[in-house]
Amino acid sequence: MEIKKPHIKSIPYEDFKNNEYLEQMVQELNANGGKVWLGCLDDLINWGRSNSLWPLTFATSCCGIEFMAVGAARYDFARFGFEVARASPRQADLIMVAGTITHKMAPVLKRLYDQMADPKYVIAVGGCAISGGPFKKSYHVVNGVDRILPVDVYIPGCPPRPEALLYGMIQLQRKVKLEKFFGGVNRKEEEPQKAK
Amino acid sequence: MNEIIDIPVEQLHAEMKKLHDERHFDFLRSLTGMDWQEEGLGVVYHLENTLTGENTVVRTHSANRENPEIPTVCDIWKAAEFNEREAFDFYGIRFTNHPDLRRLYLRDDWVGHPLRKDYDMSEETNPLRMTNEEPVDTTARLEVLRDGSVIEKREVIFEDNEYIINIGPQHPATHGVLRFRVSLEGEIIQKLDVHCGYIHRGIEKMCESLTYPQTLALTDRLDYLGAHQNRHALCMCIEKAMGVEVSERVQYIRTIMDELQRIDSHLLFFSCLCMDLGALTAFFYGFRDREKILDIFEETTGGRLIQNYNTIGGVQTDIAPSFVQKVKEFIAYLRPTLREYHEVFTGNIIAEQRLKGVGVLSREDAISFGATGGTGRAAGWACDVRKRHPYGVYDKVEFNEVLFTEGDSYARYMVRMKEIEESLRIIEQLIDNIPEGEYQQKMKPIIRIPEGSYYSAVEGSRGEFGVFIESKGDKYPYRMKFRSTGLPLVSCMETLTRGAKIADLIAIGGTVDYVVPDIDR
Numbered sequence: 001m002e003i004k005k006p007h008i009k010s011i012p013y014e015d016f017k018n019n020e021y022l023e024q025m026v027q028e029l030n031a032n033g034g035k036v037w038l039g040c041l042d043d044l045i046n047w048g049r050s051n052s053l054w055p056l057t058f059a060t061s062c063c064g065i066e067f068m069a070v071g072a073a074r075y076d077f078a079r080f081g082f083e084v085a086r087a088s089p090r091q092a093d094l095i096m097v098a099g100t101i102t103h104k105m106a107p108v109l110k111r112l113y114d115q116m117a118d119p120k121y122v123i124a125v126g127g128c129a130i131s132g133g134p135f136k137k138s139y140h141v142v143n144g145v146d147r148i149l150p151v152d153v154y155i156p157g158c159p160p161r162p163e164a165l166l167y168g169m170i171q172l173q174r175k176v177k178l179e180k181f182f183g184g185v186n187r188k189e190e191e192p193q194k195a196k
Numbered sequence: 197m198n199e200i201i202d203i204p205v206e207q208l209h210a211e212m213k214k215l216h217d218e219r220h221f222d223f224l225r226s227l228t229g230m231d232w233q234e235e236g237l238g239v240v241y242h243l244e245n246t247l248t249g250e251n252t253v254v255r256t257h258s259a260n261r262e263n264p265e266i267p268t269v270c271d272i273w274k275a276a277e278f279n280e281r282e283a284f285d286f287y288g289i290r291f292t293n294h295p296d297l298r299r300l301y302l303r304d305d306w307v308g309h310p311l312r313k314d315y316d317m318s319e320e321t322n323p324l325r326m327t328n329e330e331p332v333d334t335t336a337r338l339e340v341l342r343d344g345s346v347i348e349k350r351e352v353i354f355e356d357n358e359y360i361i362n363i364g365p366q367h368p369a370t371h372g373v374l375r376f377r378v379s380l381e382g383e384i385i386q387k388l389d390v391h392c393g394y395i396h397r398g399i400e401k402m403c404e405s406l407t408y409p410q411t412l413a414l415t416d417r418l419d420y421l422g423a424h425q426n427r428h429a430l431c432m433c434i435e436k437a438m439g440v441e442v443s444e445r446v447q448y449i450r451t452i453m454d455e456l457q458r459i460d461s462h463l464l465f466f467s468c469l470c471m472d473l474g475a476l477t478a479f480f481y482g483f484r485d486r487e488k489i490l491d492i493f494e495e496t497t498g499g500r501l502i503q504n505y506n507t508i509g510g511v512q513t514d515i516a517p518s519f520v521q522k523v524k525e526f527i528a529y530l531r532p533t534l535r536e537y538h539e540v541f542t543g544n545i546i547a548e549q550r551l552k553g554v555g556v557l558s559r560e561d562a563i564s565f566g567a568t569g570g571t572g573r574a575a576g577w578a579c580d581v582r583k584r585h586p587y588g589v590y591d592k593v594e595f596n597e598v599l600f601t602e603g604d605s606y607a608r609y610m611v612r613m614k615e616i617e618e619s620l621r622i623i624e625q626l627i628d629n630i631p632e633g634e635y636q637q638k639m640k641p642i643i644r645i646p647e648g649s650y651y652s653a654v655e656g657s658r659g660e661f662g663v664f665i666e667s668k669g670d671k672y673p674y675r676m677k678f679r680s681t682g683l684p685l686v687s688c689m690e691t692l693t694r695g696a697k698i699a700d701l702i703a704i705g706g707t708v709d710y711v712v713p714d715i716d717r
């Protein structure tokens with residue numbers, strides 16, 4: 001079956017990497033059975049959701065400064081609907097894990113994630129959040145946040161350039177656009193346990 | 197190298213008191229825990245006389261590896277309090293009579309002391325614990341009895357009936373992951389307890405198993421708003437130890453880069469402080485102009501925030517062809533923009549009322565805490581390393597050390613704004629005269645440092661950033677310690693905020709301008 005391609009203004013579908021991942025995701029979603037008559041409603045809701053992803057202001061170190069730069073005048077993620085950075089996890093849809101996560105911070109991060117309301121997403125920004133980065137061998141650094149949270153998008157770099165951050169955020173939007181709000185999205189909560 | 201005085205543990209406290217009172221060594225630059233294996237565990241103190249600029253190094257050690265006990269010096273220098281907690285955390289050195297002997301960085305249920313040479317690094321000893329930490333309201337104090345035996349006493353930090361609120365570790369105004377527990381009486385802060393370690397990355401331990409060129413990469417990530425300066429300090433320390441002289445050209449480039457970095461950091465300081473006080477527009481202004489510096493960095497070094505530019509014996513690449521031109525344009529651009537900043541924010545009545553007379557630090561306290569940088573200079577302490585121990589080409593340029601005497605938040609803010617202008621002046625004097633020459637000296641493929649201990653410091657964006665290396669002649673350092681600029685700054689937060697309003701905590705924290713990964717290392 002032809003997949004419904006998520007549309008991003010001024011970047012054609014083929015220009016994105018990791019399209020296979022999206023296609024696979026759609027197949028899995030379809031296999032779980034979609035309610036056809038809710039399709040249009042899904043599209044409408046996802047249009048709204050994908051263009052108003054509110055990030056939690058969460059930054060532990062260097063990558064956080066680049067995250068701030070993306071929010072500021074030159075890169076301005078407000079153009080894509082990310083501008084409402086929330087200080088409270090209760091109001092956030094998305095957590096950008098920008099920076100190193102240490103053993104002492106890990107339970108705190110997990111708690112923040114648990115406090116967010118579903119549907120929620122995680123982006124791992126930078127080498128540290130992906131794998132421990134330059135501090136992989138340290139005794140106090142968690143080697144990748146995917147050990148404690150389900151990650152939706154990985155943005156490599158040390159720190160990633162603002163363009164890379166934007167690209168990663170748009171990738172997340174594409175993912176959101178394909179999801180079925182009336183299908184599985186609202187039941188994401190079990191996933192952390194499954195991932196273990 | 198400075199004289200090194202070895203003092204036996206028994207006489208340490210009396211001798212240190214003498215050094216402080218009689219020879220006026222009132223500034224504890226750095227306190228480093230050490231593991232000398234067979235000889236035991238010990239501490240190295242770097243002291244400075246703020247009147248004459250004289251320096252000295254004191255060492256002491258305890259042969260008992262199980263229960264090393266060293267008397268505290270935190271009644272002499274307030275700076276010692278946090279540093280000794282760090283040494284306790286890393287080495288398990290028990291400081292007798294220390295009023296608050298808790299771990300500083302690691303969790304209370306952490307097993308072992310990671311910087312000891314015999315520490316077991318395996319995952320089994322310290323697995324990732326996902327349980328939340330329970331707040332503990334008491335602390336330990338080791339008291340020495342008449343007969344010389346030591347007993348542990350519990351001391352109370354917060355009483356049961358105190359009203360305590362928790363700020364951080366995830367709080368937008370703590371500028372990273374720092375945590376405060378604050379006891380309030382109405383709106384007034386009675387007591388503040390700092391919890392660090394949420395971004396403790398174990399850099400010092402990692403350095404011990406990296407070769408010297410490899411260690412460089414980690415310094416950029418300590419205080420990422422002083423990436424150049426940090427790396428400059430480490431390169432300088434290694435070069436000094438090896439007896440390498442870098443070329444004039446490199447000195448010039450490094451100095452210019454350091455100053456650009458300082459402007460970058462101060463612009464970010466301005467942005468964040470304004471944002472913390474609710475002036476979001478100023479945040480956008482600051483970041484807009486900061487991008488211009490990042491462009492200049494990027495063209496030459498390839499990196500925006502983290503540049504990995506200085507190397508041992510030089511710099512990574514020569515400056516870009518348009519570097520000089522761009523820097524000049526930037527200077528011409530920033531001067532009028534600064535005036536705009538002052539119009540928008542400095543003269544603003546709300547800003548003035550939030551900052552003036554709030555969070556006052558006295559000169560004596562600044563010295564005693566070792567709070568260097570803008571915080572110290574706002575209190576009237578001339579602590580600029582560029583003047584005290586000139587490096588790079590700072591002895592060839594003319595600039596003023598900006599000093600205020602009020603010691604309040606407003607003074608701390610103004611120091612930084614004025615320093616931007618001084619930095620511009622320094623760059624202006626240098627930019628046209630960068631001499632020809634090599635940008636990188638030929639170095640041996642394997643870099644070894646002769647046996648001994650070395651200390652160098654630079655003026656980072658927020659204070660003295662020092663590097664202490666102890667070498668055994670290998671290609672790896674035996675011990676590498678970074679004198680954090682931020683640790684003294686958070687240690688004086690309690691003094692600064694006591695009696696202030698809770699809302700001012702944010703403004704005070706903003707003006708003190710710490711960067712958390714630099715505190716935690």
Ligand code: SF4
Pocket residue numbers: 061062063064098099100125126127128129133134157158159160417502
């Ligand atoms: S990935 Fe690099 S830039 Fe990002 S937090 Fe880690 S060390 Fe810093």
